[in-house]
Amino acid sequence: MYSFEPNEEQKMLIEAVGKYAANDLRPAGREAEEGGSLPPKLIDKGWELGVLQASIPEAYGGFGDRSAVTGALAGEELAFGNLAGALAVGVPSLFALPILLGGAEEQKQEYLPKIVEGNWTPYTAALIEFAFDFDPLALKTTATLAGGEYVLSGEKAYVPFAKEAQAMIVYAALDGVTQGFIVPKAAPGLTVADEAEKMLGLNALPTYRVKLDGVKVPKANRIGGDSGLDFERILASMRVANAAAAVGVARAAFDYARDYAKEREAFGVKIAQKQAVAFMLAEMRTEIEASRLLTWEAAWKLDTGKDDANVDAYLASTGAADMAMMVTDRAVQILGGHGYIREHPVEMWMREGRGFAMWTGFAMV
């Protein structure tokens, strides 16, 4: 059947997450952006909502089953509050979900409980590389099997919370195929840059360059063991998360611009009463809806194991990245000069809007 209504559990989750997004994340957003970090208490509070915990079965310390649809719904709500905060809360998913989805039984038993049963702890993942033609399916970081161990070499960029991470999944090309490897903290040959990276946007999310200089990990650290990992499926899940977050940010920008347009007067009427502005808003709202539905469908296909889920996830994230840029740009345009100054949040959303084209690997649902 077709159906477009979240179930009761999802509605409760959306409500709880929505409250946290509005009451906690949103108010802290600007200061975090300017200061370049998020208050740990804020992240802890988000973690306690249990979005990831609800995706991990009881056998591994969680209290539910993973649903990409539920993850997308929660991701949109969180990003509506503040993107950096949303991504920070979800960072442990970057480590836990690939293990849940593609890990060997021993890996699930070893890692999942200690991630989900405790407080928020930075377990992370390193996917992106610093190159204009970065392609997650053709990585420059390599893994080679030598003497019963995997040897990892290369350089990763934009690794969230790498500095404090207890462990990270490093994605590397093994015989040309992207695979994931668990690299513990302080592994010899692993260097994390001292300073967080500086970006166009998302300044509150600490991300780091990571160097792998012949890092050796045991065979048991390859995700999925000897049979490995269906990375394209993991990538699809990351893309759905990216798309959901883009919808959340775009919705935030749209709401703000709409309310502003209904307040602001020019030539004796509210600017929202001008078709030039009203039509922009109508198109923004329409495109947000388009992206949201594409994201939901891709997530549903992941959950139901459809073959074309990967393609749909790619379409959803590509579309959402363009949509987010368009919507956030227009939000700035509608506020005019006020959109350009940092007193209002729309300039921040516009900087974030540009990022979705490269953020695959920052989130997972």
Add this chain to the structure above:
Amino acid sequence: MTIEFEAPKPIAQTQFVLKTVAEEMMRSKSRYFDDHEHEIPWDYIEFMHTAMKAMGAGSLAPKERDNGHDGGQKEKRPPIAYQSLAAQIEMLAWGDVGFYLVTPGGGLGAAAVQAAGTPEQKAKFLARFMGEKPTLGAMCMTEAGAGSDTSSIRTRAVLDEKTNEWILNGEKIFVTAGDKAFNEYEKLGKGFLVVWASIDPAAGRAGMRSFVVEGGTPGVKVTKLEEKLGIRASDTAAISLVDARVPFDHILGSPTVEKTTKGFKGAMATFDATRPLVAASGLGVARAALEFLKEKLAENGVEIRYGLPRQKLTNIEREVIDCEIMLKSAWLMVLKAVWMADNKQPNALESSMSKVKAGDVGTKITQKAVEILGPLGYSREFLLEKWFRDAKITDIYEGTGQINRLVVARQILGYSGAELR
């Protein structure tokens, strides 16, 4: 309830059958009827009538029975009438949108009766679509001076109290299938027009009502068949009404003029139901064009590499991917709007958004496909150039892209027509 995207079984089955119809009955004749404007595709009309009767459908208008209201006799099925209609229309339009518009079953005329009529009126007027011969219905809304501005309609309806008949006077244009719904043809059963008129011009929108005008009614004449950019297999008629008399109970819904816009809202409610269906037809054409584009590219060794970062994509790949994003998301928007209609949720916003999107998408995809294929796209050897012409109507009829943007804008801003003109 939960979020799901699996086509219900009956919908999937119908789509399977209609795909064959689209290929065998429509595509093979598309070029001929495009070249021979105003000839009537009788084979298609008769085939569809027989097929739909065999399926027990009879009319493309959704029936109460399909909507989960079968008096508790059987187990309640989830309502999918509008959803399956949208899927059928999308598939028929994939075959040929011009042919689809002459599918017997009442079209917008029947939809108006369905949306605004009393149970007696529905029983009386909709039964004919299940008759021996194929029968069409049509909606007469637009006037030369009133396109999307339906409130400025000049056609008048005056009650003759002596005979208890309505007397209609006015000129209607752009009536889809108006000729086949009104004029007598040996191979067609008697159809009807639903004519929008004012019973009290001073009351503005509150005075607007719709009337069923039977085929062949004296005083009513098809005065012109338009020659069009596309959808040439479908007639677009101009119709004049001069002292045309219709029985009192042919006024749909309430005959009294209350000082409310209820009657007018009846018209708009019709559009809430039909806009996503029109959107679906535009998406059918767009899908045809996109599939053709990909097929031709593949024949020429161009494969679309999904999953590549955009920096590595060729321009053609990027444009095809953009088209797919547009088409898929627009289709989901149509589905959501009709799903809401089936579940009796107010869908004015979703309905108009789906039409805004589909109008854009149908236009852009067909234009882009012609551009990318260059000489192949522009050639009349293929149907692509025809789909380019056919698709454009989706952004125009049932409310232009602009009027639908206005509807969306009013909804999201909470503005009345006076606040946002």
